[in-house]
Amino acid sequence: MNAKRLRAVVVLDPSLSRRIVEGERLGSLMVASVAVVTVGCSLYGIAMGLWRHPLQAFSAGIKLPLMFVATAALTAALDVVLCGLLRARIRPAQALSASLLAMGILGSMLGSLSPIAAFVALQVPAPAGAGSVSTAHWLLTGHVLVLGVAGMVAVGRLRGLLDALIPDAAVSRRVLWAWMVTHGVVGAQLSWVLRPFVGDPTLPVRVVRPDAWHGSFFEAVFEMTVALMGPGGPVTVGFVLLGALAWIALHLDPQIERAEVLGEGLALYREGARARFVVPFQDILDIAVDGGRVRVDWATPGSLERSTIRVPCGSPEDARVLFEQLAWAMRSGGGYRAPPASSAVSPSGRHEARTDRLETR
């Protein structure tokens, strides 16, 4: 594997997104992504363990990439099935490539931060003396923050990849969240099993704890919450998490900002989406005016699921205009006949809704 190919993964070259979308040479792309994860996370792992002992650095240099690669391996089947169930029409190899490429970006970020982490590890007080436990806690907190920020950047890139792969931004967001949950749960447990990464100065240096397979990350969080907040702590944290999940569920689908009737179907422009999503006329089952919105029921070919979109139009009159244009276009089988009075024909031949009246939130 040459440096050019590795660099393409690191900077997420647009050609890679195109390769995933077109399904070209995905095997070599996955290998390149795993290589970047391995090298980048190894370097950062070494920096994590450097403070405690060279053996700790060596073991963390192996365990950190192992954690990410194992997370990808253990969630691969679930990721693919979730894509299907969430109606993302992508091939398994495309799903895995996108997931691994995002992980590669995480690895590259961690690798780039490893010199700083190593510098800090060698500058803070050595793991001896009274304050060493506190130092270990601060180091661990810092590493968790770095991993969190790198993870967020990787998720941002994964979002872009999924948007390129999945035309419907609403489906793309659902897949992104589903993957984040599965990867988060499995990754958290693997981090527990493979601990320590920094190393507790009060314990002997070990590659893995003798009780590595005992308990779980979530039990540890539960116990820590009880210790910090008392017996009611887990319930409080549970309610906060439920509230966060409810908020995410309510705001999961990006808002439709604009809609227009094209020759091939109804084009939707969602908030934050980079491209429009077109619902072909033949997939539309039913349309109706619902106050200031137009309700569109549609189904993907082959799927038994029926989706409903509510296009906001600002006022009932605007909704009626869009409804009539859509109904006319569906009856005529597209945009090749004379449009109704409320539409305007563009030079390209497609007929558009009066977007000045439909560009509403």
Place this chain on the structure above:
Amino acid sequence: MGAGIGGLVGALVQSPADLLAEANRPGRSPVARLTALAMGAMVVVGVVVASFSGGMQMFVVPLKLCLGLAACALLCLPSLYVFSSVAGAAQSVRETALALAMGAALIGVLLVALAPVTWLFAQSTDTPAIMGALHVLALLVAAGVGIRLIAKVMQAFNGTPVAGVRTWGVMFVVVMLQMTTTLRPLVGEFDGLWHSERMFFLEHWVGPIPTHRR
């Protein structure tokens, strides 16, 4: 629809309407292939469940899970047909069997997809109760998705949502939970192929359970 197991899984997960189209062609019914897929999936799930205890369970649990899912489907097929018919549905017994086979196969596929995650957590506990709860949680999630597919297939056959399928789904879940009790032990140590003692699933899952596998 692509050939082989990959094509069947893909059709089941992404485009179940293709399976219905295939069933409409004379002499082509995907029920046998769906049943084989469900059984194969339960063998894989059985090996993962049995990995907690190991030994003889590695052979017994996959067999029990295959028989268990098949028995649940057979026990619940008549009620699915009658419930939907009472609610005004007009699909045939053969079509009802196809809907049920699709639901059962999807449950199997989803359990296989969840198996690596449950395996990971299985390695971190010695308590059959926690392990059992984890597997039951996975089963409930898979059953929910499978029952939803059954409802969609029935809707496709009848052109309108069929009332009563969700109610039937609750019964199907109860039957599956009872089956996990009838076929016990699935998670714990092997202590014979069959328990003659009768027990309700709530008593089994909520009652006192050995705290350690060994």
